Amino acid sequence: MPQRNRREVVRFLVAARQCEIENLKHLLEAGRLVLSITGLVHRLQRERGASNLFLGSGGQCYGEQLQDYQDAATQAERELRARLGGWLEHTQCPHGCARFFARIATALHGLAGLPELREQVRARSIAVTAVMTGFNDLIRDLLAVVFEAADSAADPQISRALVALFNFMQGKELAGQERAIGAAGFSQGGFDDSLRQALLHRIDAQERSFEVFADFCDPQSRAAWQQVAASPHTSEVERLRRIACTRTLSGADGMETAQAWFAHTTHRIDAMKRVEEGLEAHLEGLCESRIEAAGSELAAADAPTAGFAALALAAAGPFATLFPDAQTEADGEARSPVLAAGIGAPLSGRSVMDLVHQQSRRLQAMEDELHAARKALAERKVIERAKALLMKHRGLSEDEAHRFLRQTTMNQNRRLAEVAESVVSMAEMLG
Template sequence: MPDPAAPLSVATLVLRAKEREIEAVRELANRANLVDVVGQVIQALQRERGASSIYLASRGQRFADTRRTLVDEARAVEQRLREVFAAESQHAQGATARTLSLMAWALLGLDALVALRAQIERQAMPAPDAVAAYSHLIAGLIELVFHVADASAVPSVSRLLVAMLHLVQAQEEAGQERAVGALLYASGVGAEAHQQRVVHLIEAQERSLQVFAEFAEPALRARWDAQQLQPGVARLERLRRTLCTARPGAALDSNLSDTWFNVCTERIDDLWQLQVKLVKRLREDCAARILEAQQDLQDSKGLLRRLRDNPPPRTHVVDRFFDDAIAPQAVPARGAGPAPAPAESNTLLDLLQAQAARLAAMEAELDTVRRTLNERKVIERAKGMLMARLGMTEQAAFRALQKTSMDQNRRLLDVAEATLSLPDFAFAQLAAQAGQHTR
């Protein structure tokens, strides 16, 4: 402990600053552990939510045993989270008032799981309500992850944190997609509101994963790119297409609910493995920085030299203003200064603000994506109608729509919409004409 009666010196302040830096990195390492355990609880609840969705939508005919197994697994991880919360609340440097409040909110939700699970076991609530209840709790846990990461006082790891936050968000969006899609398949009937939710969740995942890819390290980006080439991705796209293009009220193959759950789980597990890698990388970075800072403490002369060589940014502005070799431009205002170097601007807040601006610029592109998805849905419905009414194959139905589009110089979407609006007698005439052509 420093002697309070000792005279204050520059060296003392610099050494104390380095000690505070070590404390901040150690605190971040503790937070990485908290984020890791919270992430495990989120993943367990996501799986339980998906299985509960199928169980309720199928009226207890599917996933009964699977759901109970997942509930037991979730309970075990919940207990670990409670222990971490208890340790964090006693930590001397630890949780802020906001963190403690979010932890309390999370515990409130975990306590309510007892009643929720009992209702689901008795099939005493609709599947959509169960999905919403789990999502409500998971949203609070994700908020805790965001707060813990945003409170970091270590700017050098900000890129890792931004990548991790958006990866966590993408994982939850994928989990919600699994639950809503499972509900639809298990019910055996298309429902437009839920289908639209799936479309929105697909779009949201793409946005979150774009941010992740931008801020993640090259090795993690390469790992994610490689995962996109796996066969499960193509299977997921086919199942999504079936789900999103079905007419409201049309029959869905309930046997696909198990396949949907498993394929979506593969994707979520891939995202989870990326999150595990990110947390591991964060811990390694913290350990390296602590070691580096501890070595710096042994070199007080080096610390003083770096202090002199790296003055505050504002001093550069003032020096230029009073440099006789440079004509003065304007009096340096409060808050003015040169544009910060990339390393200086690498705080989490700066990165998130910059990304917010980037996402705002992407809205036009996202609108185009939404329109494309809706257009594809209309075209798929028109193909389905031609197949059902005229006995066409899928390929022949699409060729018929394309040919009409070219012959009439109209958009394919317009032709599809016109096809959907044709009355029954029109299809009867077309069927008769088709029969005459075949004779």
């Protein structure tokens, strides 16, 4: 093999590695952005609850707390915006960036409406349901940014951590919505059909989210979650859920049950917050260890490369530490044939072949590791899309669309994702 041809092979191998590093840089930035969003979402959830109580009490209670919560949310929003400021300065266009940026734009658009919503709450010129919808939509748009970050992640470990975090945040948000729906139902003495359907939808979707979370989270978070699931508050919530679905309550009973419901669900959600903090710490730790490991490699990739020898060295040498897991597979072999041959030494055909094989094994190992996370995200995407299509074409509400999918799943004894896939394929065929 002529030297010229060997060098061309190595140039493309190096380019591939540089792309990976660029993508990793973006992923780390996205991870930090997600952590800002987690903080903001939690504060908005608190503010939503306090806003409801403030309005429910005719402005008599929770006024001071509401102000504190609003200030905390505003502070979190400021931090998020500061972090976002850096994003537009990147000249690179990472994988999936168009959707990611579009999601951010949507979330920012939602945030821009927050001051007006708050004014209306203060003036008590808005209905509780409208406040709920306002906060729910905003939180949904913020969660969509987290989903997109997970969906474009090409690092197996960070990808898993993001899938776990997204699903946990989603589950916690659904638990918050369930709390509000239950409080409304119990305090009015019972649940009509549409309220019951809304409740069941939140319970069911919550379980699905927590299942996916448990499949992808770190062991500590899984253990922490099992503790939450085994707590007496969770059993109380289960008991009250059953009552909500089956019984009508008398007036006094209703208010008492509503208070019990609110107390237990709040305990449960607070416990969730602690699990979420563990997930955040895990993600943060992953990002930091990646940055540390990549430190010198990123610097090397940024520096103007001093000719081919440096490129070949970079291809085989320091970058290898970036992906310790995949590297172990190649442990039995000479680690860096180009490096061993000495800088500037001619490349043998054999050493180039080793490089090519190492790289493709490493990329395949990463693909394999990413497979499960990608599948979980793809299934979620297709389920959401099927719901949206059912809402559009059949004029269903979101709760009804959800029920339709669940019932079809049970009737046909198939997986939810399969049924959703059929709905999406049908919609494609019908145009």
